[in-house]
Amino acid sequence: MIEAVQLYKSFKRKGKKGAVHAVRDLSFGARDGAITGLLGPNGAGKSTTLRMLATLLVADHGHAIIDGIDTAKQPQEVRLSLGYLPHNSGVYPRLTARENIEYYARIAGLERSLVRSRTDKLIELLDMGEIEHRRADGFSQGQRTKIGLARALVHEPKNLLLDEPTNGLDVMATRSLRKIIRMLRDEGHCIIFSSHIMQEVAALCDHIAIISEGTIAIADTLPRILETTGQSDLEDAFVVAIGESLEAAE
Numbered sequence: 393m394i395e396a397v398q399l400y401k402s403f404k405r406k407g408k409k410g411a412v413h414a415v416r417d418l419s420f421g422a423r424d425g426a427i428t429g430l431l432g433p434n435g436a437g438k439s440t441t442l443r444m445l446a447t448l449l450v451a452d453h454g455h456a457i458i459d460g461i462d463t464a465k466q467p468q469e470v471r472l473s474l475g476y477l478p479h480n481s482g483v484y485p486r487l488t489a490r491e492n493i494e495y496y497a498r499i500a501g502l503e504r505s506l507v508r509s510r511t512d513k514l515i516e517l518l519d520m521g522e523i524e525h526r527r528a529d530g531f532s533q534g535q536r537t538k539i540g541l542a543r544a545l546v547h548e549p550k551n552l553l554l555d556e557p558t559n560g561l562d563v564m565a566t567r568s569l570r571k572i573i574r575m576l577r578d579e580g581h582c583i584i585f586s587s588h589i590m591q592e593v594a595a596l597c598d599h600i601a602i603i604s605e606g607t608i609a610i611a612d613t614l615p616r617i618l619e620t621t622g623q624s625d626l627e628d629a630f631v632v633a634i635g636e637s638l639e640a641a642e
């Protein structure tokens with residue numbers, strides 16, 4: 393279970409007055425055994441929110457609670473139960489694809505035999521055989537995303553935070569990813585993924601949190617979001633929810 397409670401995060405602007413209010417008064421929850429989609433336009437605050445949940449950024453105000461633990465107070469403990477795919481996939485260019493994954497598996501404390509078997513499994517699942525022994529320097533966006541995903545998944549974490557996980561993936565890799573995410577959901581994992589792709593979120597998510605200008609415009613199941621906004625598809629509902637949220641903020 394992941395809860396964001398009234399999170400705020402601002403960034404100072406170098407050499408300028410004022411700050412960018414990336415996230416403001418943002419609250420939502422993500423259940424275990426469910427896929428929660430964080431859906432929002434460019435610059436809405438999705439990555440900033442995920443980075444706070446992943447303990448990489450400290451909120452100015454508010455709390456992020458993961459399985460009852462406050463991420464600001466016990467970040468090390470929280471990290472043990474987290475898999476995180478950052479927006480830029482965070483790949484080490486001098487390591488091969490396999491080395492990138494195995495390195496994370498070792499950091500997560502997996503035994504040597506598990507490091508090998510889990511890495512083998514993910515390389516097969518994500519169809520990475522051809523790049524397994526190549527250095528990541530120069531990899532395409534999709535190839536980097538696959539490494540980032542494998543690293544997020546290798547220790548089979550209870551909670552998964554995926555920042556635009558289909559970024560650069562081809563059709564087959566996207567299908568494999570959906571299969572993996574659904575399988576993990578059915579095993580009881582708590583999964584949050586960010587996206588600005590409506591079809592992807594509508595197809596995969598049990599719960600959707602629409603974010604606009606750093607705050608949650610609406611968070612609910614797809615049928616209830618359609619009902620509340622009086623629309624018949626997610627794209628129209630998204631436009632209505634964001635418009636209402638901006639009006640309320642004025």
Ligand SMILES: Nc1ncnc2c1ncn2[C@@H]1O[C@H](COP(=O)(O)OP(=O)(O)OP(=O)(O)O)[C@@H](O)[C@H]1O
Nearest residue numbers: 403412414432433434435436437438439440441588
């Ligand atoms: N380190 C930073 N320094 C300054 N501004 C930042 C920083 N990180 C994020 N921002 C700003 O905060 C706002 C939210 O950014 P964020 O990356 O969280 O949005 P996003 O919803 O993930 O966007 P996208 O879909 O384009 O990736 C943006 O205006 C962005 O420019």
